[in-house]
Amino acid sequence: MEFATYYFTLLVMLASVLAAVTCFSAYLVSRSRAMILSFGGFLCYFLDVAFMLQDSIAAVVLGGNAGADAGYLLMRSVATILIGDACLTFFWLLVCDFVGERRRGLMAVPPIAFLLLSLGLLMGADTPEGRFWFYSLRMIYVFWMLGFGLFRYLACHDEAERTRMARGRVVFVVVAVLAALVVAEDALLFLVLRTDGFMLGPILISAERNYAENLLFLAGALPAIGYAVRSLALRFEKPPADESDERAEHREGIRAPPSAENGMREPPGPHPGFLAKRLAA
Numbered sequence: 001m002e003f004a005t006y007y008f009t010l011l012v013m014l015a016s017v018l019a020a021v022t023c024f025s026a027y028l029v030s031r032s033r034a035m036i037l038s039f040g041g042f043l044c045y046f047l048d049v050a051f052m053l054q055d056s057i058a059a060v061v062l063g064g065n066a067g068a069d070a071g072y073l074l075m076r077s078v079a080t081i082l083i084g085d086a087c088l089t090f091f092w093l094l095v096c097d098f099v100g101e102r103r104r105g106l107m108a109v110p111p112i113a114f115l116l117l118s119l120g121l122l123m124g125a126d127t128p129e130g131r132f133w134f135y136s137l138r139m140i141y142v143f144w145m146l147g148f149g150l151f152r153y154l155a156c157h158d159e160a161e162r163t164r165m166a167r168g169r170v171v172f173v174v175v176a177v178l179a180a181l182v183v184a185e186d187a188l189l190f191l192v193l194r195t196d197g198f199m200l201g202p203i204l205i206s207a208e209r210n211y212a213e214n215l216l217f218l219a220g221a222l223p224a225i226g227y228a229v230r231s232l233a234l235r236f237e238k239p240p241a242d243e244s245d246e247r248a249e250h251r252e253g254i255r256a257p258p259s260a261e262n263g264m265r266e267p268p269g270p271h272p273g274f275l276a277k278r279l280a281a
Helices: 003-030 033-062 066-099 104-122 128-155 159-166 169-193 211-237 243-255 272-280
Strands: 197-200 203-206
Touching: 003 033, 003 203, 003 211, 033 066, 033 211, 066 104, 066 128, 104 128, 128 159, 128 169, 128 211, 169 211
Parallel strands: none
Antiparallel strands: 197 203
16 A cells, blocks of 8 residues: 555544544533434444555455455455445434434335345446446445435425524535545446556555545544534533532531521520529529
8 A cells, every 4th residue: 555545544544533532522421312323423434444454464464365365355345335334324314313304114224225235236246337336335325315315305394494404505515526526436447447446646546445435524524523522612611510519519508507698597596684684693
């Protein structure tokens, strides 16, 4: 792996794990469903990108053993399908949460369909056309999310809800453009050039990875990190009381004598006549 590609891969992994960590931190303080779903999606993409580095190590370890290479590629492909399915499904559930979709049957159809279609296309991934459809299935899943979100927006008649959903229009456009670039990059490599890769200056353009897809997830990580940081900032401005401080205040409240400040009067002292009689005695 060339140095430029290597460091770009590290950048993508760093952004993915940073987005996952900040989203999980925001979930801990807000219990937001969107944050825990974003955490799962970016964590899965981090693992997906990590396979890029694993491939470089496997190429050295296996040493060109054809049987070992075939077994590794099969296991690696199945693992990529499972991780990719989990990653995209987290974001699909995030879209469902955003538009208020709660039908479990509908939410379960896309991940099952993606898994079955991916396993079926894997059998024919030994041709350029088969590889194109195998890798493009991820973006078909993404376009399904965009189309479903757009449909729910157009079908909504509540102006307040439409205004809330319209806040995501920038993310919608950016994701749509980058997803189209992902498909275009795969079509160029698999259908037009029909090559496994080539050098573009210091960058290795490989058919086994897609730089537009990396940019897509980087573009998604930025607003996720921003939203999570704002949630954490709100908690920082109004932090929860420390448990030890609460116990101390509780003890002070018990020990504090009644006073006019808390709505109670101090008990009256002895009558002056009573004190005079005692002194005379």
